[in-house]
Amino acid sequence: MTDIQTAPQTGSTADVATGVAQYLTPVVHELVALAVNGKQAHWHVRGANFIAVHELLDTVVAHAQDWSDTAAERVVALGLPIDGRLATVADKSGAANPKLGFLPYDEAIADVVAQIDLATKRVNDAIEGLAELDPASQDVAIEIRRGLDKDRWFLTSHVAVK
């Protein structure tokens, strides 16, 4: 079999990969938690805005899944594994357990927005920490930040008074 280097060689070193994993792994954990708890909210939301919020929450979940995949695969592309196992996510994520059972739409939105804010903190750390270390990985974090901001806007607009 051909002996081929699996990690990208230009501008990439073991130290860069380690640093990228350090910043993007917490992003993966919070996004996986957001996807799981976002589904919980999707299933249990109630109230006047039911259909809009129910459907929007599925979009938020799909985005969180996509972005966790993008962040995880950036680490793997640099040659390191990532720990996205369920028990690890539960242990490492700072997300509070959402309330059990049915929720009025404003409470469901508040829960999910709190988790978006938590993920955004990890993303901000990554944007700051990766600026010098690896701009290509920073770009991943910036893309996620833009998306989280937009999803937060869409959610909070259902409860904003003006």
Ligand SMILES: [Fe+2]
């Ligand atoms: Fe559904």
